[in-house]
Amino acid sequence: MGCDGGSIPKRDELVKQKQKRxxxxxxxxxxxxxxxxxxxxxxxxxxxxxxxxxxxxxxxxxxxxxxxxxxxxxxxxxxxxxxxxxxxxxxxxxxxxxxxxxxxxxxxxxxxxxxxxxxxxxxxxxxxxxxxxxxxxxxxxxxxxxxxxxxxxxxxxxxxxxxxxxxxxxxxPKAEELEAMEQALTEKQARILAEKKEKKKAKANKKEARNMNSADSDMLDSSTVSKRKLDEATDPSKHKKQHITERTLPEPQSQRSLSSTHSLTAAVAAKVAEQMAINANRQKSSAIQSLYSNRRTTKENFMNR
Incomplete structure (x- = not known):
């Protein structure tokens, strides 16, 4: 049986063992x-x-x-x-x-x-x-x-x-720490993504609320104009009263001061004209004034008889 070139196999060749890292x-x-x-x-x-x-x-x-x-x-x-x-x-x-x-x-x-x-x-x-x-x-x-x-x-x-x-x-980190860090990183990324979505949603809601407020104000202005036009159509006297009221409103301070200046200038001009007329009457001769006078002289002579 010997000397035939055979060999004796080892255990690790016959039995599969767990591979070592x-x-x-x-x-x-x-x-x-x-x-x-x-x-x-x-x-x-x-x-x-x-x-x-x-x-x-x-x-x-x-x-x-x-x-x-x-x-x-x-x-x-x-x-x-x-x-x-x-x-x-x-x-x-x-x-x-x-x-x-x-x-x-x-x-x-x-x-x-x-x-x-x-x-x-x-x-x-x-x-x-x-x-x-x-x-x-x-x-x-x-x-x-x-x-x-x-x-x-x-x-x-x-x-x-x-x-x-x-x-x-x-x-x-070590290999045993890496798994926990991967989980923490996944949670962190999810949290950041949720925060971004919340910010985006809040921004969209704020923009929508701003647009609604502007639309409400435009509707309010249009309704006010339409109501005024309806009042004018149904009650013209009310519209006239409103215009009268607007005309009788007190003038601004600048307009009041301008009108008072004009009235003062007119009064001065009238007073000067009156004084000039008086001076002109004084300059007339007494003879000419007697011709146009209605008074009669008491003493008569051959000239005025």
Missing amino acids: AKVDQKILNRVQWFSCALSKKELVAPVVACGLGKLYNRDAVLEFLLDRSAYGDGDMICKHIKSLKDVVTLQLEPNPSFSESHSPSLTNHDQEPVARYVCPITMKEMNGKHRFVYLDTCGCVLSEQAMKEIPSKACIKCTKPFKSHNVIVLN
């Missing part, structure tokens, strides 16, 4: 997540943006993706939740004083420890994957989780802008 080198994973864009796989260079799932992107890559969603082959799998620039937040990153271009991280050289471009402005810890970092979607400031715990506050430690607990987003 391939282990990923954490150092390589950190370099990919913290030093390169999740979309273009290029080095992270400001301006850097982050989505609601805590992934880091170059802003230029996101713009290219929004303009052409087929620009990157796996773009729809990585950031399918990004529909516009409103879905990402521009990060306010603190530069690392000890960083230089010569220390630029290399994704291929795993022997060299890279120096992070950015640090926490409070603890000065580097963003290299060894420490947990968060960002605030209200202002975009990036802080280490340790700084947030050591200095509890309801306002940003860096820019003092207020925030709430749901505004704190973990950068590059």
